[in-house]
Amino acid sequence: MKEQLLNIKEEAKKVLDAAKTAQELEDARVRFLGKKGELTAVLRGMGQLSAEERPVIGQIANEVRGEIETLIETKKASVGQQERMAKLAAEKIDVTMAGKVPQMGKRHxxxxxxxxxxxxxxxxxxxxxxxxxxxxxxxxxxxxxxxxxxxxxxxxxxxxxxxxxxxxxxxxxxxxxxxxxxxxxxxxxxxxxxxxxxxxxxxxxxxxxxxxxxxxxxxxxxxxxxxxxxxxxxxxxxxxxxxxxxxxxxxxxxxxxxxxxxxxxxxxxxxxxxxxxxxxxxxxxxxxxxxxxxxxxxxxxxxxxxxxxxxxxxxxxxxxxxxxxxxxxxxxxxxxxxx
Amino acid sequence: MKIPMSWLSDYTDISGISPEEYNHALTMTGSKVEGIENIGDSVQNVVTAKIMSVEKHPDADKLKVCQVDTGKEQLQIITGADNVKPGQIVPVALDGAILPGGVKIKNGKLRGLPSYGMMCSYEEIGMTKEDFPDAEYGILILDENLPLGKDIREVFGLNENIVEFEITSNRPDCLSVIGLARETAVTFGRPFSVKAPEVKGAGDDISNYIKISVNDTDLCPRYSAKVIKNVKIGPSPKWMVDRLKASGIRSINNIVDITNYVLLEYGQPMHAFDLNYVSGNEIIVRRAKDGEEIVSLDGETRKLDSSMLMICDAKNPSCIAGVMGGEHSEVTEETKTILFESANFFGTSVRRTAQKLGLRTESSARYEKGLDANNTIPALLRACELVELLGAGEVVDGMIDIDHSDKTERRIAFDPAKINAFLGCDVKEEDMVKSLTALGFKVEKDEVIVPSFRADVEGFADVAEEVVRIFGYDKIPSTLMRSETVSAVKTPKQMAEDKVRDILTACGMYEIITYSFTNPNLFDKLLIDKDSTLRNVVKISNPLGEENSIMRTTALSSMMETLARNANFKADKARLFELAKIYLPVEGEQLPNEEQEITLGMFGACDFFDLKGIVEALLLGMNVGKVRFVPLTDDPTFHPGRAAELYIGNEKAGVLGQIHPAVCDNYDISGEVYAAQISFEAVFGGAASEKQYQPLPKYPAVVRDLAILVDEAVLAAEVEEIIKKKAKNLFAGLTLFDVYQGKQVPEGKKSMAYSLTLQSDEKTLTDEDTTGAVQEILEALKSKLGAELR
Incomplete structure (x- = not known):
């Protein structure tokens, strides 16, 4: 079981490394940490463990969850930054074009x-x-x-x-x-x-x-x-x-x-x-x-x-x-x- | 007034003063110099030369080849003139010469032969037939005794500086050489003297020739006269002709020229009568009889009336006093005996007569300003002196002088300290006395005695002016008033005018300024009713033309004309306003009411609501409450379905709308034109004085949309009034966001969609509160307007 957990951690690391968009990050979160996710599925089998093993595995599971969550947060910040930059780049305009002058009249x-x-x-x-x-x-x-x-x-x-x-x-x-x-x-x-x-x-x-x-x-x-x-x-x-x-x-x-x-x-x-x-x-x-x-x-x-x-x-x-x-x-x- | 500078030097010394200095200095002491012209400037490098030989041009029948001697060199000149012969002295324009009109002469070739200059006719050197009445057609042949190589300007006295003065109406004494010589002398601190004329006389006695009586001494304070016998009419000498010409007067004959010469020199108009044509050897100075006529010197028959003073003989008027002589007694070639008149006439009377007859002359222009009665005799004697000098006749002894003029000396208190205090200057008393004395005043202790030729000097301020203009306006220091603070703020009305301009320009409107007089046809162009009070106008009795003959009672026509002009200039849109005065006659008052109308006008990419929006912005900005817009359907100037009257309170404050297409046709504008006329006074009067702070809302607002179905004739204003009234103190805003007719809306109905904002300043509104309020509103709309909820 411990092995399964560590595998999940390794797999999550890989997936998150490759993620480039906020959507991919979210997909990864659901896959690994969601209610029907891989980690939850592993934890469901905790009941079969002995009383000695349970706290040990529980602690590992929490560590894995914590590590994946941290990874997601870190990745989120950098992906957000990239996405914003891409958006700004796409929003570039020609500032030398004429301004929209409000209609003002003048005194004689x-x-x-x-x-x-x-x-x-x-x-x-x-x-x-x-x-x-x-x-x-x-x-x-x-x-x-x-x-x-x-x-x-x-x-x-x-x-x-x-x-x-x-x-x-x-x-x-x-x-x-x-x-x-x-x-x-x-x-x-x-x-x-x-x-x-x-x-x-x-x-x-x-x-x-x-x-x-x-x-x-x-x-x-x-x-x-x-x-x-x-x-x-x-x-x-x-x-x-x-x-x-x-x-x-x-x-x-x-x-x-x-x-x-x-x-x-x-x-x-x-x-x-x-x-x-x-x-x-x-x-x-x-x-x-x-x-x-x-x-x-x-x-x-x-x-x-x-x-x-x-x-x-x-x-x-x-x-x-x-x-x-x-x-x-x-x-x-x-x-x-x-x- | 134009005079040659050399004439001034008969009375003062102008040596060593350049024209520029003279111009500046005289201008700064009050005799404004308009310009100094050297009549020789237009003729340069033209000299006298002798024709040595004349031969036919080998290749041209009409040209002649001449060899001329300029004293310095022999030149070959080709000419087309027929009148050249060897031995003649002629004017020759050398290479590089300039002739009047800016013509430049250069060496050239004529039919293959070189020509080094041009021989000139009198016209080519700027002279006229009058200067050379006997000259034949062609080259001007000069006196054979003239030296060779002499500048033609010296030959003809063209090297003269002519000063043109602008003399103000208070200084008739300066409409004379002597007067200006006096000013010149004072300005430059040079001596000035007028030699008394000397007349030898030829015996005999004036009483053998003429009897003179003045009936109307009120219009003729002084009449002085002398007789000349054995008159020899002939041309005047060149010096006199030149001086007259320089002053803009054409030479006629020696006697007439003498009268004009004295007019210029002494500023005293003179007249010469042919005594042979003075009936009864009698002159009577009297008012004309109504219906009398005279043929004046210009050949016109003039109808006279009893306000006009005439110089008459025993039978008829012979001369219009101070204005113009009569043809009958005019001096002619045959004249043998003349009477010189030198008189003083009452200025106002001369002015009125000249105006009535439409006849302004050098003489009347002087008399009307008021002349010095003491000048008649010196001028008369000067004329006689000139007669003897020119050998134009014999001066009969004796003089007639009928003098009723006021001889009172004018004395004005002389207080140098007061003068300095008034001027803010520090002029020394001795300098004041020096200037005044040089100007002809006498200073006796604490009094100034004004010379008789200075009728304009009446009091203290005039004396101060004499002092300071000679002292120098440029030496007056610059100071600012030392007085208690005077409050300076614009009046509320003036501030409101500024604000109207601020708001309208912020709304995109350009200000225009148009004439306040206009064409009476504007009422018809605007289709204004025949019996409209607007047609009661202030009329100008002497307008420049019909199109500017009435003071406007509406500024809309000026606006329409301006819009049309801009449309004509291809403007695709216009947004204009004017804060225009209108002039409304008041029954029983001499002066009309002058009110201001705010006129707005626009075309291009706009509709009624753009115009109305600007009107609303203006009213809002001016803090005007209680505003209503009422449909206006029967104003012929406006579109019957797109116009409104503006009410402020219960007062009608203006109209706005689309201009009727028929009116647009009258102004040649196509397309939709929108205009408004709003009374500035109503806007100013309706403005609340100050804005009061309203506490900011503490509880949230609730927005509800209401879509109702009403008859299409129902006005938004009616709907809105009911909503406002029923929402009571919960009302916080209402916007009409859609009006719809068409599918799903029954024929004759329209759907109106409002967004209503409700808010309480006491609590947060509950669902029940708002629903209840809306229900009440809907019920009222239904019962009053038959509105259905959609």
């Missing part, structure tokens, strides 16, 4: 850049003000020191609804509306659509966007205007950007300035984009005209302020190298998907 480039500009000014303590696009002539012109028959009205050919109602030709009327409602300190920007009677071409549109800025408080200086614009433009265009103020005339600011930023193509050396000047005109600005303050009930002897206005389309065109303004309003997906 005018909105994205405007968002950026808003964030810059919010960071500088500016709030965002709004005003109507269909506006009273009073706010669009008269309160801004541009009475009827003023020659400055020529430079802004406006769309009229009635004699007193106009599509605002600038965002500056928001200045007046804010100053009428709110006492200093005031620090706002007012982005929005404006309208001018210009025929459509690569650089003109009858509808475009401006961003107005207004600061009113005690002791506001022209140097503050320069510093604010410098901070803004350096944040927008990068720390290398330089700004240049040139004298100009706007009826609602005095002194007034046109503000140029160093050409970001050539960095100020002069190139085709800046027409050799090294600078590109980017916005208009100035100290709020005392008459405008007065008309809004703010005493110009106590308070002073500055205002500025820039064209959003122009900023975005410069920034993204877009050469035709019409692209913004055509909304061609091939254009919109680029930003």
């Amino acid at each position: 480039p005018l909105t994205s850049v405007l968002d950026e500009i808003k964030e810059i000014f919010i960071g500088m303590g500016f709030s965002i003000a709004e005003g109507p696009e269909v506006e009273l002539d009073y706010y669009n012109f008269e309160a801004l020191n541009i009475p009827k028959d003023h020659p400055a009205r020529d430079t802004q050919d406006s769309f009229y609804i009635t004699e007193n109602v106009v599509l605002r030709s600038q965002t500056s009327p928001v200045q007046v509306r804010v100053m009428e409602k709110q006492k200093p300190p005031i620090r706002i920007i007012a982005p929005g659509r404006v309208y001018r009677s210009d025929a459509v071409d690569a650089t003109h549109s009858p509808v475009f966007h401006q961003i107005e800025g207004l600061v009113v408080d005690k002791g506001i200086t022209m140097a503050d205007l320069k510093g604010t614009l410098e901070t803004f433009l350096k944040t927008l265009y990068g720390p290398e950007a330089k700004i240049r103020l040139r004298p100009h005339h706007f009826p609602f600011t005095e002194p007034s300035a046109e503000v140029d930023v160093s050409c970001f193509v050539c960095g100020g050396k002069g190139c085709r984009v800046c027409k050799g000047e090294g600078f590109i005109e980017i916005l208009g600005a100035g100290m709020v005209h005392p008459k405008v303050l007065e008309r809004c009930g703010i005493d110009p002897n106590v308070y002073s302020g500055f205002a500025f206005g820039l064209g959003l389309e122009r900023v975005v065109m410069r920034r993204m190298n877009i050469d035709d303004l019409r692209l913004f309003y055509d909304n061609d997906l091939r254009f919109l998907k680029q930003f």
